[in-house]
Amino acid sequence: MRGHAYEHVAAELREAILRGDYPPGTRLPKHADLAQRYDVSEIVIRKAVDDLKNRGLVETRGRGGTTVRERPPVRRISMDRYRADAGPQSVPQTSFTRDAGVTWSEYRLDKAYQWIIADSRLAALFAVDLGVRVLERRFVFYAKGLPSQMSRSCLLAADVEGTAVADPKNEPWPGGNIGQLGSLGVEVDEIAEETAVRMPDAEESAILNIGSGVPVFAITRRMLSRGRVVEVADPIVIPGDRAVRVDQIFL
Template sequence: MVPPIPTCQRVIVRTTIGSVRRMIDPHGDRAVYRQLADQLRAEIAGGEYGPGSAIPSETTLMQRYGVARNTVRLAMTMLREEGLVVTYHGRGTFVRDALPIRKISSTRYKSAATAAADGSPQEPSEYRVEATHQEVPADETVADLLGLDTGTLVLERRILFFDGSMPQQLSCSYVPLDLVAGTPVADASNEPWDGGTVAALAGIGVTVTSIRERVRARMPQPEETRSLSVAVGTPMLTVTRTMFAGERPVEAAVDIVVPGDRGELDYLIDLT
């Protein structure tokens, strides 16, 4: 007697490349495209595909794992959203190169403040910038941070920082116009200031004595996605900053924005 043919047969696709054994279970609890994304992610982490190297084509991955084209595309979408790979039209998909990290440290203002106080020279800025300045009326948020009436004119400074060719940080800050009008601080061609805003204000006789920062994480806004060339799904670190000269707020940043995959927070809290 011929045994009946089962209506549903459990098939596990196994392949071996090098020393890594791969398993794709089309009937498992986890969607096949997620299994494929897991496998490729592990290969990237394990160094099988190094930074800048090409991921195999859709056709190759389909044949290797016995999956449909849409499965491969969904897996690639997951990896792109995680920032692990980038796809270039007509060229293929590649492991993303290691990105330079911009450190946001609680001590980053100290050297500028010390140099500004004793007149010592500043170290040249290591970053290239694109800067624009314009006079705008303060909205409610900016006015509240600077202690001004809404609508008071302020100088808006929008600065995009680059490390080599990679955009690293976007800063949008505001200074009371009556404080800087007609001074070098109001000239965008002077950006970036060696020593940053602390040194810039010191140059016009304004001594920053304290700084308040609030750090948050959020998803990028469309303009930030374009300006900072971030992968879809990359969270942003945002710093809302207020600088004070004595009791007077003299600068407010709303916000300093750093892609989460290119920045780290490094804060020292001294309790002595």
């Protein structure tokens, strides 16, 4: 048998979890029982369970044992999602509710607003001078009660100060950023995104309940109107085990 013993145990437990033998919320057998079943030491079992934690499949809470984690549906992320914001709103929706497959009543948004001065990175993304005043908005997006995405979305004070868009009480806003800017007469006609894959920081792991070995998509987005950058999201953070990136081009 090639490989370490814990890798074989972890592989069998992983297959059992994905097969549904251990549904979400179910506790795995005690380490001693698993050690006896696989005829290995408890040290091997601990390493196997650590492997499952790193993959985001199980979690351990205090003395509650090891429990199989909930597995939200995998989201398909593409630039096409912004059509939900730009199109007519027969029912309230945003690009997030569309790609998460949730209704408005199943959507929740935590938010924190503050006025800041653009640093060198933000100024470069907006293509403005250093020191320009910006509204920084930090969001946590929930689908059916589960935290699914974080973002830091910034708007220029010159565009939004003193308007309904600058009031957090108006969130969530049907049509998202495109709808908000449209209400001010600013028509978004171009969206550019850059996507990186990295490990989450401590705050992202805690808020989004990400397994220790699971990377995230870190997306930097710029929305433009007639060549002018009117919104910067830096970053949008999505757990890598809950999404796939889909890009399409017609030739």
